[in-house]
Amino acid sequence: MPEVIAYARNDHLDFTIPYEWQGMRHEYRPDYLIRLHGGGGATITLILEIKGFESEQDRQKEAAARRWVSAVNHHGEFGRWAYVICKDPQGLKNNLRDVAASYSTNHKNSANG
Numbered sequence: 001m002p003e004v005i006a007y008a009r010n011d012h013l014d015f016t017i018p019y020e021w022q023g024m025r026h027e028y029r030p031d032y033l034i035r036l037h038g039g040g041g042a043t044i045t046l047i048l049e050i051k052g053f054e055s056e057q058d059r060q061k062e063a064a065a066r067r068w069v070s071a072v073n074h075h076g077e078f079g080r081w082a083y084v085i086c087k088d089p090q091g092l093k094n095n096l097r098d099v100a101a102s103y104s105t106n107h108k109n110s111a112n113g
Helices: 056-075 089-105
Strands: 004-009 017-021 024-028 032-037 043-050 080-086
Touching: 017 056, 024 056, 032 089, 043 056, 043 089, 056 080, 080 089
Parallel strands: 043 080
Antiparallel strands: 004 032, 017 024, 032 043
16 A cells, blocks of 8 residues: 555564553553555554454553553654554555545644544
8 A cells, every 4th residue: 555654563562552451550562553654744653453352441452542642642752643443354444544644634733643
């Protein structure tokens, strides 16, 4: 895909997002990190999670990841980030294109992710 600059499985990269579950601190390791071209020269780092069945703990991980992305984007010093859960691998290409397109038009100066 022309939108994809690079991607890596988050295996041995030590990229984690802290979250709390049942009163205990845990570390969430998302599946992939993907660098995307957005419009206007924007580059987006996408945190991608591939999911089938979803548990309550998974929902806590998602909430933590969305908070993390929002905080990093608000800070502004680490580029633009986004988070996507892909529940249908057949639709992954569209998920990636949607992120690239939305960041090219809606997130030029936004802290949302």
